[in-house]
Amino acid sequence: MTDWGSVADWVSASATVAALLAASYAARVAYRQLRVLEDQEEYRQRAEKIRDASRVAVWVRIDAMSALPELRYVNASGMPIYDLVLWVATPEQTFTIVYVVDGPSAESKTMVRGTDDLQRQICESTYRPGWTQLLESGHLVCAAAFRDSVNRRWFRDFHGRLSEVEEQEDVGTRFAAHRVARFPRDSDTDGSRHPGPAG
Missing domain, CATH: 1.20.5 (Single alpha-helices involved in coiled-coils or other helix-helix interfaces)
Known part of the structure; x- marks a missing residue:
């Protein structure tokens, strides 16, 4: 059993x-x-x-007085940013503005010296589009790259999306890739680069 x-x-x-x-x-x-x-x-x-990088933005609009593009920015991080590069692009042309440092600004305002540099480059070129029509059609756009106060590099694309830039990556190469994606069938002529302080 x-x-x-x-x-x-x-x-x-x-x-x-x-x-x-x-x-x-x-x-x-x-x-x-x-x-x-x-x-x-x-x-x-x-x-x-x-946190700090997301509080930095730069964009382009049309200056009512000159009818030329004007750069606007806000840096609500409370800290300066460094090595700021701005690209103002259309299907036919790119203008590049370089800043050594840009201080904080909680309110959006005109980037005076950057706008002066941009408008000078435009006036020195033979490029004479209808700026308002370009802006309204999405063919006048701005991108930016900068370093934050803890030495991280960032890129804000034409759509305002923020992404970190790897240490070995060239921001100019990243911009070029975004430009080709935005204007795939168009050629580009780069504007000159002129370092200067924030406006």
Whole structure:
């Protein structure tokens, strides 16, 4: 006759199996919670990393007085930015403006010296488009690259999207790729680069 064990043995075995199942379930719950915490920490670190850079923006509009493009900017980070390069692009032409440093500005305002440099480059060229029509049709756009106060490099594209620039990457190459994507069938003539302080 087969010995199936005593009732106590069955109870003990059942309790062991239940304990193993409970431990397995608890481990799965703990793992999921850990993943959530890791994701939250990664998001927090990312948000902290881009906090200052995300508060910097540059765009182009048409100056009502001169009917030429005007650069506007805001730097609400409270910290200066460095090595600021601005590209004002149309399907036929790109104008490049370089700043050594640009101080904080919580309110949006005209980038005076950058606008002066841009308009000087335009006046020295033979390029005479309808600027308002270009802007309204999305064919007058601005991109920017800069370093933040902790020496990270950033690129803000024609759509205003911000991305970090790898240390070995050339920002001019990144701009060129975005320009080709924006104006795929058009050639480009670069404007000259003139360093200067913020306006």
